[in-house]
Amino acid sequence: MRQTELRLSAADRKTADAVRAKGTCSAREVNRAHILLALDQHIAESQIMSVLGVGRMTVWRTRAAYRDGGLSLALRDVQHTGRPPKYDTDTEARVAALACSQAPAGSSRWTVQRLHEAVRVEPGLRAISRATVRRMLKKTASNLGAK
Numbered sequence: 001m002r003q004t005e006l007r008l009s010a011a012d013r014k015t016a017d018a019v020r021a022k023g024t025c026s027a028r029e030v031n032r033a034h035i036l037l038a039l040d041q042h043i044a045e046s047q048i049m050s051v052l053g054v055g056r057m058t059v060w061r062t063r064a065a066y067r068d069g070g071l072s073l074a075l076r077d078v079q080h081t082g083r084p085p086k087y088d089t090d091t092e093a094r095v096a097a098l099a100c101s102q103a104p105a106g107s108s109r110w111t112v113q114r115l116h117e118a119v120r121v122e123p124g125l126r127a128i129s130r131a132t133v134r135r136m137l138k139k140t141a142s143n144l145g146a147k
Helices: 010-022 027-040 045-052 056-069 071-075 089-100 112-121 130-139
Strands: none
Touching (some): 010 027, 045 056, 056 071, 112 130
16 A cells, blocks of 8 residues: 655654653654654554554544644644533522522421522523532532531
8 A cells, every 4th residue: 555655844853752752741642743753754554553553544644634734733632622511600600609508498408409499490590400400519519418
């Protein structure tokens, strides 16, 4: 199989060599630096794959990323945005503040169910679920049983 050539600039070669030698980067970054340096030295893909224990797609993607965006894109993972949070920190603060307030009449403390009922009365929080209330309290390390 014919291998597409890859030529690193002197600065990129020095940086990739530093990433490989430092030991402070992630294993993926070190592997990608190894791949780029091996491709620069015209080492066969099959040999790179067997020595580093990576697949052909990893070699191809690393080469393509270097050609498309340079060394930083080839070495580091692209940030993925993920799903945006449904409730902002102000909402979480309102739920936590309600949990820290006086327990409802007839109860010595808040339960998640009673807190959920109280939160749903608040304007703008009618659609919040009981599980979401529980997760918000868990994030703030709230203890409903504390007096």
